[in-house]
Amino acid sequence: MSHARIIFLKLWLLGPKQALYSSGREEIMADLLHDIDQRTQMAGENRLELLLFRLGTSQRFGINVFKIREVVTCPSLMKMPGASPAVCGVARVRESNFPVIDLSSAIGGTPLSNPEDGFLMIAEFNRSVQGLLVSTVDQIINVNWEAIQPPPPGLGEANYLTAITQVDEDLVEIIDVEKVFSEIIGVNEGISETVLDEVTVSDGSAQHALVVDDSLVARNQIARTLEQMGVAYELAKDGREALGLLRAWVEEGRLDKKVGLVISDIEMPEMDGYTLCDRIKTDPALGKLHVLLHSSLSGAFNEAMIRKVGADKFLPKFSPDELAGAVRTCFDAIFGVSGDAS
Numbered sequence: 001m002s003h004a005r006i007i008f009l010k011l012w013l014l015g016p017k018q019a020l021y022s023s024g025r026e027e028i029m030a031d032l033l034h035d036i037d038q039r040t041q042m043a044g045e046n047r048l049e050l051l052l053f054r055l056g057t058s059q060r061f062g063i064n065v066f067k068i069r070e071v072v073t074c075p076s077l078m079k080m081p082g083a084s085p086a087v088c089g090v091a092r093v094r095e096s097n098f099p100v101i102d103l104s105s106a107i108g109g110t111p112l113s114n115p116e117d118g119f120l121m122i123a124e125f126n127r128s129v130q131g132l133l134v135s136t137v138d139q140i141i142n143v144n145w146e147a148i149q150p151p152p153p154g155l156g157e158a159n160y161l162t163a164i165t166q167v168d169e170d171l172v173e174i175i176d177v178e179k180v181f182s183e184i185i186g187v188n189e190g191i192s193e194t195v196l197d198e199v200t201v202s203d204g205s206a207q208h209a210l211v212v213d214d215s216l217v218a219r220n221q222i223a224r225t226l227e228q229m230g231v232a233y234e235l236a237k238d239g240r241e242a243l244g245l246l247r248a249w250v251e252e253g254r255l256d257k258k259v260g261l262v263i264s265d266i267e268m269p270e271m272d273g274y275t276l277c278d279r280i281k282t283d284p285a286l287g288k289l290h291v292l293l294h295s296s297l298s299g300a301f302n303e304a305m306i307r308k309v310g311a312d313k314f315l316p317k318f319s320p321d322e323l324a325g326a327v328r329t330c331f332d333a334i335f336g337v338s339g340d341a342s
Helices: 003-014 016-021 025-045 177-184 193-199 216-229 239-251 273-281 300-309 320-335
Strands: 047-054 060-064 068-073 087-093 096-102 119-125 128-134 136-144 161-167 170-175 208-212 232-236 261-264 290-295 313-316
Touching (some): 047 119, 047 170, 087 119, 087 128, 136 161, 177 216, 193 320, 208 239, 261 273, 261 320, 273 300, 313 320
Parallel strands (some): 096 128, 208 232, 208 261, 261 290, 290 313
Antiparallel strands (some): 068 119, 119 128
8 A cells, every 4th residue: 555545544533624625734744754665664673554434323333444445434336236245336536436335234234224325445355445334433553473472262263353453442243254255246266277287296295374354254265376376384373373383393303394385475463474374484493484465455555565575475355266377386496397396
């Protein structure tokens, strides 16, 4: 996400009259740019910016600000015949058409009664633009990933939470938007036949990957791709758990047998993918591992962060063909062009 987009969000949250017509607009812009530079630099220090919003109740929810292109008042929507009940129509913003998902309805809540009284968070997930309809947008906050906790295990796998945190003594729920999109829009999870012939490994027993993602949907998508390729894998729900596994395998003398490639999401509770990659690359016992960052985050900011932490490759979510190709390329670099361990 560009600095301009963050400025747009922060100006919008200040209020359009204050932001656009204040006689001190230049000072506001200068302060915002300084604030953005400082906060962007912190993203590699296990921190993130959350945009807080509500879905018609007092409960607050959060989403990473770098996933949001902009926030606008909801325009008139065109009906979309045959769409999921959670899709309330199609919006046209800046000469672009995209579906609008009533986020409350999508996660099993009460649909927002009048969409045009709400707001659209325009986001790009899995390479397509979507509008997320919410009732209000509150503020942007900066938090440490260590303050972001997994949802309570008693909720089971049917819930739509990927994490929770506390802000001003209020519980903030972070929604697994990848699960929402997978259920409503659908994602192709199979490697195409032509690509599969090229990426299938000849000795899967020698090639292992560690998959790190807080989203159950995303973990399953990656796992299915690796299974089709014949690659063995282990799963972890966040960076802290993954780092613990890697260090345990080092202590046991089994690292080479357990993993050669780490495929990691970026946004995760307790320890994000940037921090995990940095810890791997600066640890003499782990530094030889290849790290593929696999995330719905994109843009120049993310590219700069990937270079900063030393990741071997970045791939936006989710294309099974491209993921399979990237995994095969990494194993070719580890074991040789043939992809064999010999």
